[in-house]
Amino acid sequence: xxxLMIGNEAVARGAYEAGVRVVSSYPGTPxxxxxxxxxxxxxxxxxxxxxxxxxxxxxxxxxxxxxxxxSCMKHVGxxxxxxPLFTAAYTGVNGGLVIAAADDPFMHSSxxxxxxxxxxxxxxxxxxxxADSQECLDFTKLAYDISEQYDTPVFLRLTTRLAHxxxxxxxxxxxDVPLKDYEKNPGKYVMMPGMARxxxxxxEAREKKLAKxxxxxxxxxxxxxxxxxxxVCGGVVYQYVxxxxxxxxxxxLGMTYPLPEEMIKGFAAKVEKLVVIEELxxxxxRDIRNMGIEVSGKDKTGLQGELSAAKIRQxxxxxxxxxxxxxxxxxxxxxxxxxxxxxxxxAMKKLGLTVFGDIGCYTLCxxxxxxxxxxTLCMGASVGMAHGAEKARGKEFSKKAVAVLGDSTFIHxxxxxxxxxxxxxxxxxxxxxxxxxxxxxxxxxxxASGKNILGDPAPQLNLEALCEAIGATVxxxxxxxxxxxxxxxxxxxxxxxxxxxxxxxxCALLDKRKKEPAHIENCRNCGACMKIGCPALIKTDKGVVIxxxxxxxxxxxxxxxxxxxxxxxxx
Amino acid sequence: xxxxxxxxxxxxGGQGILLTSKILGYLALDMGENVKVSEVHGMSQRGGSVxxxxxIGSDVHSPLIDPGEADFVLSFEKLEALRxxxxxxxxxxxxxxxxxxxxxxxxxxxxxxxxxxxxxxKTVLLDALTLAEEAGNARAINIVLLGVLSRFMDWPQExxxxxxxxxxxxxxxxxxxxxxxxxxxx
Numbered sequence: 001x002x003x004l005m006i007g008n009e010a011v012a013r014g015a016y017e018a019g020v021r022v023v024s025s026y027p028g029t030p031x032x033x034x035x036x037x038x039x040x041x042x043x044x045x046x047x048x049x050x051x052x053x054x055x056x057x058x059x060x061x062x063x064x065x066x067x068x069x070x071s072c073m074k075h076v077g078x079x080x081x082x083x084p085l086f087t088a089a090y091t092g093v094n095g096g097l098v099i100a101a102a103d104d105p106f107m108h109s110s111x112x113x114x115x116x117x118x119x120x121x122x123x124x125x126x127x128x129x130x131a132d133s134q135e136c137l138d139f140t141k142l143a144y145d146i147s148e149q150y151d152t153p154v155f156l157r158l159t160t161r162l163a164h165x166x167x168x169x170x171x172x173x174x175x176d177v178p179l180k181d182y183e184k185n186p187g188k189y190v191m192m193p194g195m196a197r198x199x200x201x202x203x204e205a206r207e208k209k210l211a212k213x214x215x216x217x218x219x220x221x222x223x224x225x226x227x228x229x230x231x232v233c234g235g236v237v238y239q240y241v242x243x244x245x246x247x248x249x250x251x252x253l254g255m256t257y258p259l260p261e262e263m264i265k266g267f268a269a270k271v272e273k274l275v276v277i278e279e280l281x282x283x284x285x286r287d288i289r290n291m292g293i294e295v296s297g298k299d300k301t302g303l304q305g306e307l308s309a310a311k312i313r314q315x316x317x318x319x320x321x322x323x324x325x326x327x328x329x330x331x332x333x334x335x336x337x338x339x340x341x342x343x344x345x346x347a348m349k350k351l352g353l354t355v356f357g358d359i360g361c362y363t364l365c366x367x368x369x370x371x372x373x374x375x376t377l378c379m380g381a382s383v384g385m386a387h388g389a390e391k392a393r394g395k396e397f398s399k400k401a402v403a404v405l406g407d408s409t410f411i412h413x414x415x416x417x418x419x420x421x422x423x424x425x426x427x428x429x430x431x432x433x434x435x436x437x438x439x440x441x442x443x444x445x446x447x448a449s450g451k452n453i454l455g456d457p458a459p460q461l462n463l464e465a466l467c468e469a470i471g472a473t474v475x476x477x478x479x480x481x482x483x484x485x486x487x488x489x490x491x492x493x494x495x496x497x498x499x500x501x502x503x504x505x506x507c508a509l510l511d512k513r514k515k516e517p518a519h520i521e522n523c524r525n526c527g528a529c530m531k532i533g534c535p536a537l538i539k540t541d542k543g544v545v546i547x548x549x550x551x552x553x554x555x556x557x558x559x560x561x562x563x564x565x566x567x568x569x570x571x
Numbered sequence: 572x573x574x575x576x577x578x579x580x581x582x583x584g585g586q587g588i589l590l591t592s593k594i595l596g597y598l599a600l601d602m603g604e605n606v607k608v609s610e611v612h613g614m615s616q617r618g619g620s621v622x623x624x625x626x627i628g629s630d631v632h633s634p635l636i637d638p639g640e641a642d643f644v645l646s647f648e649k650l651e652a653l654r655x656x657x658x659x660x661x662x663x664x665x666x667x668x669x670x671x672x673x674x675x676x677x678x679x680x681x682x683x684x685x686x687x688x689x690x691x692x693k694t695v696l697l698d699a700l701t702l703a704e705e706a707g708n709a710r711a712i713n714i715v716l717l718g719v720l721s722r723f724m725d726w727p728q729e730x731x732x733x734x735x736x737x738x739x740x741x742x743x744x745x746x747x748x749x750x751x752x753x754x755x756x757x
Contacts, residue, residue: 004596004606029612108611113615132607165634166596166608242632310637323657328650331674333584333619360616369679415627442612530679535618538673539680549709 001166007158010133010169011100012037014140015070018096020044022062024055026412027441028074029109031102035072036444039453043174046453048444051412052077054068056084056099057160060153062217063097064189065224065290066180072100075114076378080413085153086123088171090199091189092151092206094180096144099125102158105279106306108171109160110358110442112375115280116157120257124203125208127155128219129235133167139254141175141180142219149204150210157256157562159279161306166249184348211258219254222267229316230271232264232295241277243309245317249376257522258524259287268293279307335364337536338508342432343479346560347486348402348431353493356382358391358405358414359439362433367370369533380405380413386428387421399494402501403430408446413463413489415470422471422498429499430472432463435507443510467500479503480570485507508552515553518546518569529566573604575628577636578720581655582647584621587713588737591645592623594717598734599627602726609634643723644691645716647680647699648672656689660717665691666719668699668712695719702753708743711750718754727756 005013011034015023023046025035039046043357049055053071059069063297073081075466078101085099095162101119104110120127126146130139136158143154187195214220226247233241234253241250249269254257268274268288276285276297288295300315310322341362348355349372357363357373358381375385382403390398406412410432421428438444445451452462475492477485484504492499517536523543530539535556536550546566547555555569578595582588592608599606614623621685624636627667634694644665646652659665667689688696697719714735721731732748739747744749 002600004593004600004608006610033612160611161609161634164610166593166610166614168600168605168607168632209591236634239632308635308637309633310640324638325657326653328685329674329676331583331618331650332676333617334675336617364617368675368681397584422587440617531680533675535673535675535678538678 002140002170005133005165005169006033006155006164007133008033008164009163010136011140011156011158013169013171014115014137015098016041016044017172017174018141018144019068019175020070020144021067022059022069023047023072024049024058024069025072026050026052026055026077027444028077028102028159029441030104031072031077031100031158032441032444033163034100034182037566040265041372048438048446048453050150053083053291054193056081056088060084060088063093064078065094065122065182067095068177069095071101073102075101075103075116076110076112077101077301078119079289080114080379082119082123086284087191088153090191090196090203092202093147093153095184096147097153098140098143098147098156099153100156100158102160102163102320103280103323104160104405106160111378111430113280115283116155116432117256117283118281120155121283124207125153125155126150126255127157129157129256130254130256131235131238131252132162133165133169136162137169137171139219148208152206159236165236168191170177180419207258211261212254214258214260215262217255217260218240220263220481221252222263223250223523224268224270225249225250227271229266230274230290231432232267232274232276233278237277237279237307240307240309240312244312250479253284256284258536259284259289264288264291265293266398268295275318277301277307277312287536301463303432314460325398332367333364334460334533334535335361336508337534337550338511338554340479340503340505340508340532341365342403343482343485343556344431344433344503345372346556347479347482347489348372348404350398350486351490351493354389354401356385357405358382358402358409360409360433362404362406369531379409380417382431384413384417384420385428387417387424387426390426391424395496398427398429402426402489402493403428404433405430406439407432407434407436407448407463410463411447418472418498418500419470426498429489429498429501431501431503432487433500434463434504437507437510439507443507463502472498472500474500474502478505480505480554480556482556508554511552515570516568517548517551517553518555518557518566520544520546520566521566522563525561526562529560532560534554572600573628575626575631576642578625578627578643578645579600579636580623580625580645581659582621583651584618586621586647587710588621588647591615591713591717592625594734594738595625597737598726598730599625601730601734605629605631606632607631607709620654622655627653643720647712647716650685652676652684652689653687656691659691662693663691664690664695664723665695666695666716669696670698670700670712670714697757699754702757703750706749706753707746708750711747714747715751715754715757718751719757721751721755
């Protein structure tokens with residue numbers, strides 16, 4: 001019987017069937033579940049790496065000595081991994097190497113809408129793009145064959161609607177793929193200038209051959225229907241096109257780099273009008289125009305957001321407009337009841353700090369009622385930005401500023417800027433929100449959580465010792481000891497050295513301690529507790545009430561009530 | 572094969588929306604249908620609005636349902652029902668829990684919770700929270716609503732129950748089956 005799988009699960013199944021031995025990834029929506037599903041197969045050695053660069057270096061090491069290897073990441077993770085990737089394109093592979101990169105058009109859970117197809121073009125790495133879960137499985141397996149046959153890493157590009165959509169999948173057996181022999185080959189794997197120059201020639205020749213062969217790949221296919229309109233598309237957009245323009249002829253690209261020029265020219269000659277329908281950048285359109293073919297599409301679809309069947313019907317079909325959403329109060333995501341970040345940010349707000357923020361659930365602290373984040377750029381940026389701000393405005397500025405990032409984000413990219421701040425004689429303060437887990441992506445273990453991807457015990461990174469070794473002054477405090485935490489934060493921001501304040505308290509969703517919900521008596525409706533922004537506290541005309549179905553009894557509201565009207569919850 | 576049926580499931584992050592779409596997907600596949608389910612993970616699960624799409628039928632391509640194309644909207648919360656109403660076809664059916672979960676802008680007092688009821692002609696409103704509590708767990712609202720939906724579909728009840736059994740943890744099965752049957756009867 002077929003199984004219903006999200007695209008990410010099907011990629012994991014494809015990796016399993018392809019005989020992959022090593023998987024090294026960093027979590028990032030919408031790519032995370034690939035590696036989680038891979039970990040269910042004991043035949044594959046899976047580990048959460050500290051960041052995507054380390055992940056790719058690990059899988060590249062495995063591939064160089066003969067194993068098939070996989071690294072998975074979100075689109076912005078590809079930037080972090082770009083350094084090893086761009087040169088791995090020169091060395092090529094031994095065992096197959098696939099990078100599953102998940103783009104996020106419309107930014108459901110991301111800070112930008114970059115297009116991995118562009119990075120593929122600048123790194124000269126071919127791209128396969130499935131259009132449903134079955135293709136996720138099939139293309140993953142094919143990616144390993146192409147990787148080994150053409151001696152190149154291969155991108156498997158997903159988008160959110162593919163990664164997180166379920167469709168039926170026929171599964172197969174795991175192939176018996178032995179380790180390939182490893183022979184020392186500095187000309188291929190030591191990329192110093194003299195050798196890299198020779199490899200660059202190889203890269204160009206390989207790419208030309210692949211582009212030529214792509215004309216015969218069955219994953220690129222022409223579906224002729226009415227010849228009035230021909231559409232070139234790939235990935236999940238193909239599904240939207242089929243739905244919106246059922247009569248249009250379609251060239252479905254399964255390999256979206258390099259493109260099959262002869263096939264496209266042949267298709268263009270058979271249709272009266274050729275359009276490209278693609279999300280994000282005009283990647284196909286530019287490539288096709290460079291072939292000397294008249295084509296359009298981006299003038300209508302634009303660079304932003306997702307497409308849908310309705311949108312395509314409106315732009316390229318009958319022009320009918322879909323009904324619009326009614327104007328209603330929004331429901332933005334919020335920090336969970338009992339979230340330790342709420343106390344941490346409350347303390348920072350009390351001290352009137354400028355907050356250089358980072359990537360995690362705590363990014364939500366930019367929204368009302370906390371409204372405290374000054375910046376969010378990329379993983380680990382907070383620490384370096386606080387240092388840069390001090391360079392620009394002097395040490396006084398750092399007395400009223402902090403960098404804030406989670407434990408996993410700190411390990412990902414916060415360590416090196418902390419080294420830089422100490423080295424530069426700065427006096428910045430970094431708050432590590434140490435909730436013992438990678439929270440926002442759905443609770444993945446990390447080097448500081450003491451467990452591996454299977455939940456088994458693992459060596460635990462000692463954050464205090466690490467930061468002390470770097471040369472920072474380290475203080476550790478549970479932010480729910482609000483007074484003490486606020487005092488420590490005040491002392492360290494005002495101090496003349498680089499400090500790290502570790503706000504240590506487990507993620508509320510993982511805190512298994514049973515606590516009684518809080519309750520309110522004789523509320524004077526002063527509104528002080530509403531400033532913490534807890535969804536369990538509701539303001540009414542008669543005073544604040546506590547929603548007992550939401551309250552987890554963390555007791556933070558009790559600490560901020562000036563009249564002692566709140567009882568119960570954690571002491 | 573049935574003609575295309577489009578079902579939208581909406582609610583507040585944490586209400587078990589993903590599980591509901593997973594059960595429906597499993598069931599459709601078990602009934603020999605082609606099916607696509609689209610979910611949203613990540614940031615939007617932190618108490619925000621959540622929407623999933625279930626599409627059943629032989630010529631389903633897109634995993635998404637466009638506005639005006641849904642046969643059913645299954646809503647776990649009243650405001651989210653109002654928000655998703657525009658997805659319904661003219662003769663589509665809205666099934667909604669009457670529970671109100673206040674969003675942060677309402678909690679903070681910067682706006683008020685809308686008092687209007689859905690305007691869709693075919694609407695089923697029910698207090699699924701109470702039914703779920705009576706079944707033994709307030710979190711089984713999603714399964715109560717599935718029970719209501721089952722009345723509009725031609726699939727045998729035992730198939731629905733088998734799909735629930737395949738997707739929920741074993742120790743919660745009895746409660747969930749009670750919740751489902753409460754929805755069927757309601």
